[in-house]
Amino acid sequence: MNLINNLEFYLVFSSILFVLGLLAALTRRNAIGIFMGVELMLNAAGLNFVAFQSFRKNIGGGDWLHGHVFSLFIIILAAIEAAVALAIVLRIFAAKRNIDPYAATELRG
Amino acid sequence: MGTLSALLVAFHPNILYAAVSLIFSLLSVAGMYAALGADFLAAAQLIIYVGAIVVVILFAVMMSEDIYRGRLFDNFKRFLWPAIFSVVILSGVVKLLLQTNWSGIKDNFDRLPTTKAMGLALVGPYAIVFQYVAIVLLLGLIGAVVVARPEFHHGDHEEDQA
Numbered sequence: 001m002n003l004i005n006n007l008e009f010y011l012v013f014s015s016i017l018f019v020l021g022l023l024a025a026l027t028r029r030n031a032i033g034i035f036m037g038v039e040l041m042l043n044a045a046g047l048n049f050v051a052f053q054s055f056r057k058n059i060g061g062g063d064w065l066h067g068h069v070f071s072l073f074i075i076i077l078a079a080i081e082a083a084v085a086l087a088i089v090l091r092i093f094a095a096k097r098n099i100d101p102y103a104a105t106e107l108r109g
Numbered sequence: 110m111g112t113l114s115a116l117l118v119a120f121h122p123n124i125l126y127a128a129v130s131l132i133f134s135l136l137s138v139a140g141m142y143a144a145l146g147a148d149f150l151a152a153a154q155l156i157i158y159v160g161a162i163v164v165v166i167l168f169a170v171m172m173s174e175d176i177y178r179g180r181l182f183d184n185f186k187r188f189l190w191p192a193i194f195s196v197v198i199l200s201g202v203v204k205l206l207l208q209t210n211w212s213g214i215k216d217n218f219d220r221l222p223t224t225k226a227m228g229l230a231l232v233g234p235y236a237i238v239f240q241y242v243a244i245v246l247l248l249g250l251i252g253a254v255v256v257a258r259p260e261f262h263h264g265d266h267e268e269d270q271a
Contacts, residue, residue, distance in 0.1 A: 010141060011206045017115050017134070019199040024119040024127075026191035032169050033124055036131050039162065040115060043138045046150075054145040055211075065226045068147050069235050072227065075150075075157050076242055080249035082162045086169050087257035094259070 010051035018044035031089050035082075042078045046071040125170050132163050149224045 021040025028034050053067025114137065117130035135158045142151040231239050 007211060008207060010145070012203055013112070013141070015199060015202045015206070016112055017138070019195045019202075020112075020115040020119045022198070023191055023195045026194075027119070027188055030124055032166060033127060035169075036127060036166060037119070039131065039158075039166075040134065043135060043158075047138055047141055050142055050145050050147045050150060054147070065223055065230055068150055068223055068227050069230050071142075071147070071150055072153060073238065073242060075153055076246065079157055079162060080246055082165050083253040084249050084256070086165050087253035089169055090257045 007051060007055045010047060014044040014047040014051070017041075017047070031085075031092070035085050035089075038081070039078060042074055046074040049074070125167075128163065128166050128170050131166070132159055135159050135163065146221065147223055149227055 018041050021037040021044065024037030024040065025034045026037075028037065049067040049071045051067075053065060056067075114130040114133035117127060119127075121127040121130065135154065139151045139154040139159070142148075142154055
């Protein structure tokens with residue numbers, strides 16, 4: 001069985017990646033760890049888009065590569081999210097001297 | 110390799126090693142983009158994720174204080190319910206997509222250069238979304254600068270001294 005030309009291989013891999021990202025986001029007691037889990041989940045979603053795009057039969061005509069464009073948007077939004085999340089982490093670190101999300105439970109403290 | 114490094118991202122107690130194994134996980138996803146014929150996306154993944162986001166994460170790892178305190182399963186209760194939840198989700202999804210009869214799916218695909226088609230799509234049916242993403246990027250950068258800006262009032266500074 002050729003794994004490269006097999007849709008289920010990519011789907012199983014991306015679901016494993018998604019679940020591990022979910023587990024990292026749920027169990028880490030560290031804002032950076034949670035953030036890395038979110039990045040893994042975004043990657044899994046983008047990989048699913050590209051896999052379905054590549055194995056799709058071109059039925060309606062006019063191949064615009066929708067899956068690739070959506071995956072590109074996912075990458076761009078992940079970059080924005082990285083910038084904003086790290087700004088918030090910097091701010092919490094300046095106020096609390098650590099980045100434990102369970103310590104940052106108050107607003108305007 | 111991707112699964113192994115993603116396991117390390119999820120479970121390694123040292124956040125620095127988890128960040129380094131995140132690099133390998135993202136690299137394997139980039140390799141899968143290349144294997145699926147998405148050459149532009151593989152390059153974008155390499156440049157944006159591995160080049161920019163991981164560097165920012167490694168910069169933020171500096172602020173994590175207890176990175177050398179080895180604790181893998183010392184508080185097992187914290188891992189228990191998320192692990193059960195994740196295993197249930199993973200087994201359900203994998204079972205579902207292995208027994209699905211995918212209709213409308215090619216057995217093989219052609220690896221054409223995708224950059225021209227993606228550029229035409231970005232200025233064609235996705236032009237509004239493209240400009241919207243540009244505005245979101247600008248607002249996100251402005252918001253990040255506003256949030257991360259050091260305060261020049263005297264209140265926070267005295268709290269730091271204490």
